[in-house]
Amino acid sequence: MPGCSKTDLHARAALVVAAGLACLPIGAVLGQSKEPIKIGIISEESAIAGAGISRAAQVAADEINAAGGVDGRKLEIVQYDDHSSAADAVRAFQRAVSQDGVVAVIGTYITEIALALEPWAARSHVPFITTGAASNEITRHIHETYDKNRFTFQEYLNSTFIADSICTSIKQLLQPKYVIKSAVVLSEDAAWTTPLDAEYLVCLPKIGVQVLDHIRFSPDTSDFTPLYNKIEGQKPDVIVTGISHTGVQPTVQWAQQQLPIPMIGNSSQATSGTFWRDTNGAAAGIVAFSLAVDGADLTPKTQAFINAYAKRFGEAPPYTGFTTVDAVNVVAQAIKRAGSTDGEKLVTALEQTDYVGTIGRVQFLGRDSEFTHGMKFGDGYVTGIALQWQDGKQVPLWPKAAPQSKIVFPSFTHLSPKP
Amino acid sequence: MSMLAFQILIDGFAISALYGLGAVGFTLMFGVSGVLNLAHGATMVVAAVTAWVVAGHYAANPWLAAVAGVVAGVVTAFATYYLVVRPIQRSRSVPTVEKEIFVLTGTLLWGIMLQEAVAYFYTDNPKTVPPLIAGVMQIGGVRTPVNELLIAVICWAVIGLLWLLVNRTKAGKVLLAASINPRALAILGFELSRVYILVWLIYGVLAGIAGVLLATFLGASSGQASQLTASAFSIVVLGGLGSVAGSLLAAYVIGYLETLTAYLISPTYRSMPALVLLVLVLYVRPNGLLGRR
C-alpha cells in the first residue's frame, strides 16, 4: 500500500490477527447456533436420475428444517452439476469442501464418478455417500484400504444384491404363475454389470432357471434388432436385464418388434416416472427393479415422500430420489449422534446408522463384511422391489403387491402358464 | 440360415436408408456451399425432440408430430445459416483461407449450444416418437415392424424427389451448377445468396425428416448429437465429399457392414469395421468411392 511504512504494516497486521483470534471463541459460539450446516450434492442435472438426486435432497432438507433443523441449525443444500464428467465432479468436490465448507457430499449415480470422488473424500476427510452407483468396486476399496477410504458410503444396493433381489422376485412373483425354466441375460457392458451378471449366473440356476446365453452390449448401442433376433432364436422363457445407461431404446424396439419374451430385471430408466411418456407406452409389461415406488408402502415414509416430491416437481421420483432423501436424513442423524460436523466423527456416527427411511431399514455393513460401508440387504432391511408398468402407471408387484393388482403382459408376450 | 440372411438384409436396409438420408443432406450442403455443418447431429436431434414434444405434450397424432419435427429442422437450419455461417462468411476480420475453419468451429459451438439447450429443457434421456404406422408384418418369415419398412420407403421417396428437383427443375439445376462452379454462376447473373437459402432449406427438410424418422425407429437423445454428426461425416467422406450418389452408396456399405458385424460377430464391435474401412479409404483413396475433385 502506498504511503505505509513497514512498521505501520506490521502493526496493522498484528491488530488484525489479534482481532481475529479474539473473534474465534465468540464466532464458535455464534456459529454453533446460527450458521447453517451445508451438505454438498453433486449430480448429473441433465439426466433424470441425476436431477432426482438434487431434487430429493431439497425435499429432505426442507422437511428437516421445518421440523427444527439439526440441533437448531438449518440444513443448507449446495448443489453442483457435474455434467456427467469425472473431472467436473472432482472440481465440484474440491469447491464444495474448500470453498463452500460442506460437511458431507452426497451424490452421483454414475459409478465412474463415484470412484473418482472416493479418493478425494479420503484426502479431504469429508464423508461422501453415493446414492445410485451400484458397482462393487466402491466398497471393495473401502474394505481393502479401510483407514484411507472409510469416508465413502454406498447408500444403494450393490450389483450383487440387486441380482439376488431380482432372482428372488422371479422366484416369488413369476414362477408361481408361469413356467420359467430358461433365461437369457442381457446387460450393457459396463463395470457395474460385471458383478451383476456374475451373480445372475449363480442365483438363476439356484431357482431352477437355466441361463441359455449371456449377452453384453455396448452402452452406446442404438439398434437392438440383431440382439433381439438372436435371443428369440434361443427361445428363453424370460430375458433378465442389467441396463441403466440405456432403457428407452431397447424397450421401444422390444415393443415395436413385438418380441414375445418378457423382460424383467434392472432397468434404471424404467424406474423414472417419465418412462411411459418417453417410450410412448412401449414400457407396458416391463418389470423393473427399484428401491421403492408409488404404492409400495415399504415404510410409512415411502408414500409421504412420493407425494411431497410429486407435488413439488410434477412427477414421481426416480430410484435415486428415494436413496437421496434417506441419505440426507442419515447424515442429519449422524451429525446429531456425533454432536459435531467433524469428518472423522461423522464417519464413526454414520457407521452406527440404523434408520428407517423410504426404502426400508438402512444400515451400513461393517469391516467384517466384504462390502464394507455398503447397504445391508435382506428381509427387514432393504430388499428392493419389483414394479411393472401398466396403463401409464408403475404398479408394485413384489415383495408386497398393491391391492387388487396382478401381473399383466402385452398381448404379444408368450408365456406358458404353470399347469 | 436363410432366415438370418433375410433378417440382416431387412434390418440393414432400413438403417442404411436412414443413414443415407442424413448423409445426403450433409454432403449436399458441402457440395453447394462448401459448409461442413458440424451442428448436423444437433439439428436432427432438435427435429426428433420437437416431434416427441408435439406428440406427447399435445397428444397429436404421429404424422402431425412428424411435420412439426421437420419444420423444427428447417428453422434450426436457417438459424444456423443466419446466426453462425453467414456472419462468418461475410466477416472481414477472418482471412479467406481460414473461413472454412471458422465455420467449422462456429457450427461446432452452435451444435453444442443446441445440444445443451435440448438437455436443459428435456434431459438427455432418449426420446421416441410413436411409429407412423404401428404393428408388424411378416416378410419371408421375418417379423418386421411396419414402421421400419415405411422408413426405408420414405427415405427413398425423399431422395427420389431430391433427384427430380436437381435434375428436372430450374432451381435444382442452378443448385447443381453452384456446386460445380459458383463463380461462373455469379458471373452469369444468378443471385448466389438465393441459392444458399434454397440449399439450407433443402438441408433443413432432409435433416428434419432424418431426425424424426430416427426418433420413430431407434430414438434420439441430445447426447447422440455428436455421434450423429461424426457418422454422417464419415459416410460422406467415404462416399466422396459432395457426391450425393456416393453418400447413398457409402451409407449402404456402412449400414450393412455394421449390421453384419452386429449379427455375426457381436453388437459390441458394431462400429469397428466401419472405422477401419474409413481409415483404409482415407489412406488409399481419400476422394472416396465416388468423389470428384
Added chain:
Amino acid sequence: MTDGIRGLLRSRQVWIGLLVLAALLTLPLWVSAYILGVLTIAYYFGVFAMSWDLLFGFANEVNFGPTFLIGSGAYAAGLLNAQGVPLWVCLIAGGAAALLGGVVLAVPALRLSGPYFGLATLVAVLLLQQFIIIFAGRTGGEIGLTMNDVLSIDAITNYWYALTFMTVCGVILYVLSRSPVGLILQASGQDRIGASALGFNIVKHKLAAFCISAVFSGLAGAMLVFYLGTASVGTVVEVSVGVQVIIAAVLGGRRTIVGAAIGAIFLILAGEVLRPLGQLSTFVVSGIALLVILFFADGLLGALLRRPEEP
C-alpha cells in the same frame, strides 16, 4: 513491421509475461485451495491448447482429435503405473507413447489435406476410445483407471507443478513458433505451393510439428491424470474434450501460442464462475466462445494486442 518495432513489442510482451507469471506464482498466498485446483486443471488444458495451436496455427492442419495424443499419453502412463512403475518414469513414458501415436497417425495423415486430415484425426480418437472400451479389463473401460500414485496431495504443490509445466512448455512452444522452423511452418500453412517452391520440405516440417505437439500433449495428459488420480475416457479421450481444446485455442487467438493458454484458462474459469448456473453453464460458455469467434476473429489475445498495433 520493422525490426525496431518488433523488438519493442517483444520486450513489452516479455515484460508483461514476466509480471503475469510472478503474480500467478504467488497466487497460493491469498487464494483458496479450490481456486488453485481449478487453475491447476486450467494450466494443463493450456498445454493441450498450446500444442494444438502449434499444429493448427502454424501448420494449418485442423486436428479434430487432440485427445488421441492426450489420451494415449495419459493411458500409457496410467497403465504403467498400475504395474508399479514409478511416477516419473510413467510421465516420460506417456510423452513417448503419445509421440509414437503421433507418428503413427501423422505419417499417413499428412498426405491428406483439409477435411480429410481432420476426419483422419477424428477417426483416430474414435478408434482409441473403442480400444479402451473393448479392453476394459485392462484399461478400466468406462469406469476409468485409478492411479496408484498421485503427483501430490497438497493443492499448492500441485498448482506449482502445473504452473511450472505450463510455463516451460509455453516458452519452448513459443520460441519454436518464432524460430525459423516456425516461420517455415507458417509459410507452408498459408501458401503450401509457394513454400515448397522455395525448396522447403513441407511434410518433414509438418511431421516435426506434429511430433512436438504430440509429446507435449501426451506429457500434459499424463500429468493431468496423475493430478486427478483417475484416467478415464470422459476426461482425456472423448471428442468433447478435444472440442474444448480447439475452442480454447481459437478463442484465445490462433498462431499466438500464448493466446491458446489464455483461452484455456478463460474457458475453465468461465465454466467454474458459471457453475451456479448448473446445467446451463456449458451453454453459456459455448455462447460466449461463439460470440468471440464471430466478432473477435483474432481471439482474446488478438483483441488485446490489437491496440498497440494500430497506426
